[in-house]
Structure formats: C-alpha cells, structure tokens
Amino acid sequence: MMNLLWRISVIFQWKTESEETPQEKPLDNSNLKSVRGIVTYLCTDYVWINESIFFNTDMLCGNVRLNTRTSVIALVEENETTHIQKAIKVKTVTNPVDGTEQSDLDRELCIKCVSSVTQDSIYIDKETSFPVHLFSGEFMPCKGDLLLVEYSMKPGTSNMNIHTMSHLSSQNSDEVCVTTIDVRTGVVEASMFFTLDSLHSHPGYTPALYDVVNVIVVDRIQSHYTRRVVSVIPVEMLSIPIIFNPF
Numbered sequence: 001m002m003n004l005l006w007r008i009s010v011i012f013q014w015k016t017e018s019e020e021t022p023q024e025k026p027l028d029n030s031n032l033k034s035v036r037g038i039v040t041y042l043c044t045d046y047v048w049i050n051e052s053i054f055f056n057t058d059m060l061c062g063n064v065r066l067n068t069r070t071s072v073i074a075l076v077e078e079n080e081t082t083h084i085q086k087a088i089k090v091k092t093v094t095n096p097v098d099g100t101e102q103s104d105l106d107r108e109l110c111i112k113c114v115s116s117v118t119q120d121s122i123y124i125d126k127e128t129s130f131p132v133h134l135f136s137g138e139f140m141p142c143k144g145d146l147l148l149v150e151y152s153m154k155p156g157t158s159n160m161n162i163h164t165m166s167h168l169s170s171q172n173s174d175e176v177c178v179t180t181i182d183v184r185t186g187v188v189e190a191s192m193f194f195t196l197d198s199l200h201s202h203p204g205y206t207p208a209l210y211d212v213v214n215v216i217v218v219d220r221i222q223s224h225y226t227r228r229v230v231s232v233i234p235v236e237m238l239s240i241p242i243i244f245n246p247f
Contacts, residue, residue, distance in 0.1 A: 032075055034110035035087070039070040047090075049074055055087035061169035061219065064092050075111040075146065075221075089146055089219060089226075091168060106152045111168060113221055114145045122147075122165065136166045139230040142198050144222030167218040175235055178211045187225070192217050194229035201232045 041048035047066060048054050053076055060066070071094065074087035093109060112124040121129040122141060132140075141147060146168040151160045173192070180187035184196040186207055192215065196206065207213065216231040 031080075032077055032088075032113060034112065035074050035076045036093075036109070037072060037074065039066055039068050039072060042066060042068060049087060049090070053085045053087050055090050059088060059090050061089065061091040062171070066092070073109050073111060073148075075113070088221060089168065091148065107150050107163060108152065110149050110151065112147050112149050112165075114141045114143055114147060116143055117141060130162045130165065134162050134165050136164050137170075139167070139170075139200065139216070139218065140198070141167065141218075142195075142220075142228065144220040145228065146219045146221060170216055170218045170230070172214065172216055174214045175212055176215060178207045178209055178213060181207070181209045188213065188215055188229055188232075191225065192227045192229050193220075193225035194232065198230070199232060200230060202234065205232075205234055207232055207234075 035049070035053060037050040037053070039047055039049060040051045045057055046054050047057060047060075049072060053074060055074065057066075070092055072090050073093050074091075075089045076085050076087050078085050089111065091111070114122060115125055116123045117132075117140065118129075120132055122132060122135060123129040124147075135141065135147075147165050148168045149160075149162060150164045151162050153159070154161050173189070176189045176192075178186055178188055179190045186194050186196075188194065194207070194215075199207075201207070212235045214233045214235060215229045217227040217229050220226060220228045
C-alpha cells in the first residue's frame with residue numbers, strides 16, 4: 001500500500017510541476033540520459049521501470065503490449081527540484097538470444113537526441129559527433145530527432161564506438177489532414193510537425209492547408225511536437241462525374 005501511495009504522489013508532483021512550468025523551449029540534451037531496464041509495475045496509464053522511473057503509456061514507441069519484466073530502453077529526464085525521474089520516450093528491446101556472435105554481445109543500445117546535423121556529421125551534443133555514413137535509414141535526421149544507437153565501449157576509455165544509428169521509431173499515418181501552414185513549416189493533425197526543407201514528397205507537390213495526405217513520421221522531443229513528418233504523399237481524390245438530368 002505504501003508503495004502504491006508513493007507512486008501516486010510521484011506522478012502528482014510531476015504533473016503539478018509540469019502545469020506550473022510548461023516546456024516552452026527545446027529540452028536541454030545534457031539533462032537527458034538513456035537507461036536500460038525492465039518494467040516493474042503496470043497501471044492503467046502509467047508504467048514504472050526499475051521501480052524508480054515512471055512514464056505515461058503515450059510515450060511508448062509502437063503498438064506493443066507491456067508486461068512486468070519486459071526489457072525496455074528509455075530516454076529519461078530528471079526533475080531538478082524533486083529529482084523524480086520520468087521517461088519521455090520508451091522502446092521495448094529484445095535480449096540477446098542463443099547463437100549471437102560474441103562480438104555482438106559486447107554491443108549496447110542507447111537513445112540519443114540530435115543536436116545538429118552537417119553535411120558530413122550528426123551531432124548529439126556540442127562536442128560529440130558521428131559520420132553521416134553510420135546512419136541507417138531512408139530519411140536523414142534533423143535537430144531534435146531521437147536516434148537508436150548501437151555502440152560498444154572502446155577498451156580502456158570512456159569513448160563510444162558507434163556501429164549503427166537509426167531513427168528511434170517511425171510509423172505510417174494514412175489519410176490525415178494538414179491543419180497548419182506557415183511559410184516553410186506546417187503541422188498535420190495538429191500534432192505532427194514538418195518543414196519543407198527536410199520533407200520528402202512527390203515532385204512538384206507542396207502540402208497545402210486541409211490537404212488529405214499519407215505520411216511517415218519519426219519521434220522527436222523538441223518544441224511542442226513529439227513527432228516529425230519526414231514523408232508526405234497526397235491522397236488521390238477520385239472525381240465523381242455530375243450527370244445533369246433535365247427531367
């Protein structure tokens with residue numbers, strides 16, 4: 001009973017703090033950390049990782065079913081005042097299986113946020129960058145995107161040896177509506193952000209207000225939007241001929 005009351009009080013404290021000081025500016029990458037753990041407690045809307053980190057089920061990547069002891073990787077933010085830890089994005093992961101090569105057993109996964117991108121490099125903070133060719137995916141990342149990084153530690157150092165990087169997750173959303181257009185940026189369904197500078201679309205097509213489109217979105221954390229549209233295809237509307245009958 002005491003554990004349940006403590007969990008409820010933690011969630012209440014975090015929600016109260018969030019309502020008083022809403023996130024109006026991009027999150028500081030230095031306040032975020034990647035944590036590997038297991039699900040230890042489940043309730044209707046909230047889940048606990050390692051008995052100490054909670055998250056809302058809306059933060060879970062993909063349509064997956066969670067159980068206690070499910071292995072996850074989470075991007076965690078700590079409240080500077082209460083020191084309560086909350087996961088702002090969670091992805092389920094599988095444990096190594098028999099037959100995995102020994103070299104692969106030394107590899108780990110973590111979640112990183114892109115701080116900037118140049119022609120040759122992807123930065124996860126001001127001083128740490130990785131070559132673009134290590135990124136695996138059709139759509140190049142942008143500032144604020146979340147990446148799933150496979151790495152190993154270089155022997156005798158604290159430096160990461162990056163093997164692969166990809167978007168943390170991506171999903172398709174069909175027949176959704178463009179709800180905002182502002183010069184070279186826009187919003188789909190009032191929740192998914194896009195910029196024309198990084199958007200893939202049919203040649204000659206530019207999204208317009210109230211267009212119905214199919215999109216591919218990736219996870220991000222900056223600004224008011226937690227998903228970025230990377231690809232948009234207009235839904236073809238079949239014209240229905242109007243037959244005039246004078247009688």
